[in-house]
Amino acid sequence: MTATLMDGNSLRDEIIAGLATQIEQMGSPAICLATVLVGDDGPSQRYVKSKHKKAGEAGMVSRHHGLDADATQEEVEAVVRELADDPSVHGILVQLPLPDGLDPEPVLDLIPAEKDVDGLTERSMGRLVRNRPGLVSCTPLGVLRLLEKYSVPTSGARAVVVGRSTLVGLPLSLLLNRKGVDATVTMAHSRTADMAAVVREADIVVGAAGQARMITADMVKPGAAVIDVGVSRTEAGIVGDVDFDAVAEVAGWITPMPGGTGPMTIACLLENTLTAARLQGL
Ligand SMILES: NC(=O)C1=CN([C@@H]2O[C@H](COP(=O)(O)OP(=O)(O)OC[C@H]3O[C@@H](n4cnc5c(N)ncnc54)[C@H](OP(=O)(O)O)[C@@H]3O)[C@@H](O)[C@H]2O)C=CC1
Numbered sequence: 119m120t121a122t123l124m125d126g127n128s129l130r131d132e133i134i135a136g137l138a139t140q141i142e143q144m145g146s147p148a149i150c151l152a153t154v155l156v157g158d159d160g161p162s163q164r165y166v167k168s169k170h171k172k173a174g175e176a177g178m179v180s181r182h183h184g185l186d187a188d189a190t191q192e193e194v195e196a197v198v199r200e201l202a203d204d205p206s207v208h209g210i211l212v213q214l215p216l217p218d219g220l221d222p223e224p225v226l227d228l229i230p231a232e233k234d235v236d237g238l239t240e241r242s243m244g245r246l247v248r249n250r251p252g253l254v255s256c257t258p259l260g261v262l263r264l265l266e267k268y269s270v271p272t273s274g275a276r277a278v279v280v281g282r283s284t285l286v287g288l289p290l291s292l293l294l295n296r297k298g299v300d301a302t303v304t305m306a307h308s309r310t311a312d313m314a315a316v317v318r319e320a321d322i323v324v325g326a327a328g329q330a331r332m333i334t335a336d337m338v339k340p341g342a343a344v345i346d347v348g349v350s351r352t353e354a355g356i357v358g359d360v361d362f363d364a365v366a367e368v369a370g371w372i373t374p375m376p377g378g379t380g381p382m383t384i385a386c387l388l389e390n391t392l393t394a395a396r397l398q399g400l
């Protein structure tokens with residue numbers, strides 16, 4: 119392998135240790151992250167469990183609300199409303215996607231901006247667009263942290279983000295475009311014509327489409343930084359959007375899957391929870 123491996127597990131541990139120290143210095147207040155999961159999807163339950171475990175390591179408390187897959191819109195909204203009104207809860211994360219038949223928009227609308235640790239509400243997204251301080255989606259933040267940690271040059275670099283969701287692709291594109299980061303960003307998606315040619319232009323490639331191994335070695339410019347966000351369940355197990363073994367021979371930097379962006383998402387979620395607690399006066 120010629121690429122430098124961008125190790126999300128070790129950077130996560132570093133970030134969580136830093137959070138634990140900060141929280142101790144604050145006199146160890148009970149900073150609380152609440153998660154809401156509707157349905158019994160196995161991997162979602164695993165991610166949520168891992169979020170709670172890591173919250174404990176950071177010196178935070180956490181609370182989980184699990185609802186049955188057949189929960190009604192009203193039931194989900196009632197849970198979120200209760201968490202929104204509860205002053206002992208500092209961060210609220212509603213695991214997406216919700217089961218078919220439930221509309222996430224009115225649910226997200228109930229999350230107060232200062233508790234929006236996923237950065238998904240209209241106010242948080244608006245602040246991101248307007249370049250004002252606010253909570254930003256965790257996976258995009260984690261990607262930026264990895265680029266920074268490994269000194270990947272971003273100013274003037276061409277970045278291609280494959281995926282334009284409000285959870286990952288869109289906020290990440292906005293962050294990469296920000297003053298100070300200064301990449302020239304292309305957002306690619308399922309209608310992009312000649313994806314291979316678009317990706318080949320990139321100094322920084324982010325796969326956030328959820329299409330198993332769609333980014334192949336022939337699509338990658340030699341020396342590029344390749345970040346894998348996608349998670350697909352296949353018969354071979356969990357695989358990313360990047361054809362890791364072959365791309366690692368061409369890229370300058372690459373994230374492993376697992377061990378790359380997943381752990382960084384959790385670290386940044388906890389960082390957002392501390393920020394949220396401070397916004398609420400802790
Ligand atoms: N590692 C982590 O921490 C996290 C991982 N994930 C994973 O990242 C992936 C993306 O998540 P999310 O953004 O929520 O997913 P969405 O399904 O909301 O969005 C997927 C995006 O990828 C685009 N897309 C789909 N197929 C293709 C294709 N063949 N070529 C190009 N673009 C395509 C879609 O395009 P269009 O808009 O045209 O439909 C859409 O913009 C998933 O696998 C998810 O599990 C998500 C969050 C955190």
Ligand SMILES: Nc1nc(=O)c2c([nH]1)NC[C@@H]1CN(c3ccc(C(=O)N[C@@H](CCC(=O)O)C(=O)O)cc3)C=[N+]21
Binds near residue numbers: 164349377383
């Ligand atoms: N509102 C909302 N916010 C999210 O941030 C969110 C979401 N909904 N829905 C689902 C996706 C997915 N996601 C992951 C988190 C951690 C890992 C993670 O830690 N993965 C480990 C591997 C874990 C394993 O092996 O199961 C790793 O990559 O090393 C992966 C994926 C957050 N998501």
